[in-house]
Amino acid sequence: MSSSLALAVDFGGTKVESALVTADGELVPGSRHRAPTGRAATSEQLQASVREVIEFALTAAGERELAGVGIGCAGPIERSRGLVSPLNVPNWRDFDLRGFAASVLDDRGVEATVALEMDGVAITMAEHWVGAAQGVDNVMGMVVSTGIGGGLIVGGRVITGPTGNAGHIGHVEVADIVGEETFGKATSLEAIASGPHTVAWARREGFAGATGEDLAAAYAAGDPVARAAIERTGHAVGQAIASATALLDLELVAIGGGFSQATPDLFDVIRTTIAEHYFGFVRKVRVVPSGLSGEGPLIGAAAIVHRSELLPPL
Structure with missing residues (x-):
C-alpha cells in the first residue's frame, strides 16, 4: 500500500466529513470525523465545522506528509475561484471554501495544495477509480437521495465545464412528468425523483408514511401507491x-445514494424505460448500483488529489 495520503473533505447539506485516504483508495482507520452543517447554520458555524474536521484529519496524519487536500462540495460551485454556493446551505453563497481550507492548513503550519470540485464529480471519480465503473471511460455517476446529483467522465477524462458544474443531472427537465417545485422548477428530475419528493407524491395519493424508509417498506409489502411512486421515480430517472446518453454516448451509469436502495426493482424500472428508447446506442448503456459503501464521497474527494491527471487544468 502506498504511503501517500490525501486529506479528503466531503461537504454536504447536513454534515461535513473528513478522512485520510491512501493512494489505493482506502480510508485510514481512525482518521474519519464528521461535524454538522445544515440549512440553519450560520457562516461562522459552518466554518467552525470545516475547521474541526480538517484539524482532526491533520492530527491523525501526525508527521506524515500529505499529497494534497481534496474537497468535494455540494453545488453549485465556481471551480476556478474555489467558491461554493450549496443549494441547501443558504448562508454560504460564493463562499471561498478552498481559500478557507488553505488558511486552516496555514494555521497549523502545513504545506499542501487544496483542490475543490463539485461532489458529483468527486463521486464519479471514485466509481471510476475503485467502484462500479472501473475500466469504463464513458461514465455518469449519480446520487439519488435527498437531492439528485451527478458527474461525468467522457473519453477517460473528467468533464467539469468552465464553472465546475457539469453533470448536474438532478436539474435537467424530464418531459411529460410534473413534480413538486424545486428551486422554481417542478419539471426537473430532482423535483420528481428525489427521496422526499417521491414520498410527497405518494402522500398526495393517500400514502400514510413520512420517509423513504416507510415507502420502501410499503413497497416490499405490496402497497399499490408505494409501487406507483417507485415506478414513477424510476421512469423519470x-x-x-x-x-444524457443520447447527448454523450455513455457506456455506464452508476447510481448511489440512500433512496436508490429503496428497492432493487427501482433499477429494473430505470432499465426498462431506457430499453424503450429508439436509438440502439442509447439502449446499450448499463445502469448499475454504486460499487462504493458510505465511504464513497470521501474516496471521491481523495480522487481529486490522487487522480488529478483526469481533471482539466484550472
Whole structure:
C-alpha cells in the first residue's frame, strides 16, 4: 500500500466529513470525523465545522506528509475561484471554501495544495477509480437521495465545464412528468425523483408514511401507491439517463445514494424505460448500483488529489 495520503473533505447539506485516504483508495482507520452543517447554520458555524474536521484529519496524519487536500462540495460551485454556493446551505453563497481550507492548513503550519470540485464529480471519480465503473471511460455517476446529483467522465477524462458544474443531472427537465417545485422548477428530475419528493407524491395519493424508509417498506409489502411512486421515480430517472446518453454516448451509469436502495426493482424500472428508447446506442448503456459503501464521497474527494491527471487544468 502506498504511503501517500490525501486529506479528503466531503461537504454536504447536513454534515461535513473528513478522512485520510491512501493512494489505493482506502480510508485510514481512525482518521474519519464528521461535524454538522445544515440549512440553519450560520457562516461562522459552518466554518467552525470545516475547521474541526480538517484539524482532526491533520492530527491523525501526525508527521506524515500529505499529497494534497481534496474537497468535494455540494453545488453549485465556481471551480476556478474555489467558491461554493450549496443549494441547501443558504448562508454560504460564493463562499471561498478552498481559500478557507488553505488558511486552516496555514494555521497549523502545513504545506499542501487544496483542490475543490463539485461532489458529483468527486463521486464519479471514485466509481471510476475503485467502484462500479472501473475500466469504463464513458461514465455518469449519480446520487439519488435527498437531492439528485451527478458527474461525468467522457473519453477517460473528467468533464467539469468552465464553472465546475457539469453533470448536474438532478436539474435537467424530464418531459411529460410534473413534480413538486424545486428551486422554481417542478419539471426537473430532482423535483420528481428525489427521496422526499417521491414520498410527497405518494402522500398526495393517500400514502400514510413520512420517509423513504416507510415507502420502501410499503413497497416490499405490496402497497399499490408505494409501487406507483417507485415506478414513477424510476421512469423519470430512466428518461434522464436516456437523454444524457443520447447527448454523450455513455457506456455506464452508476447510481448511489440512500433512496436508490429503496428497492432493487427501482433499477429494473430505470432499465426498462431506457430499453424503450429508439436509438440502439442509447439502449446499450448499463445502469448499475454504486460499487462504493458510505465511504464513497470521501474516496471521491481523495480522487481529486490522487487522480488529478483526469481533471482539466484550472
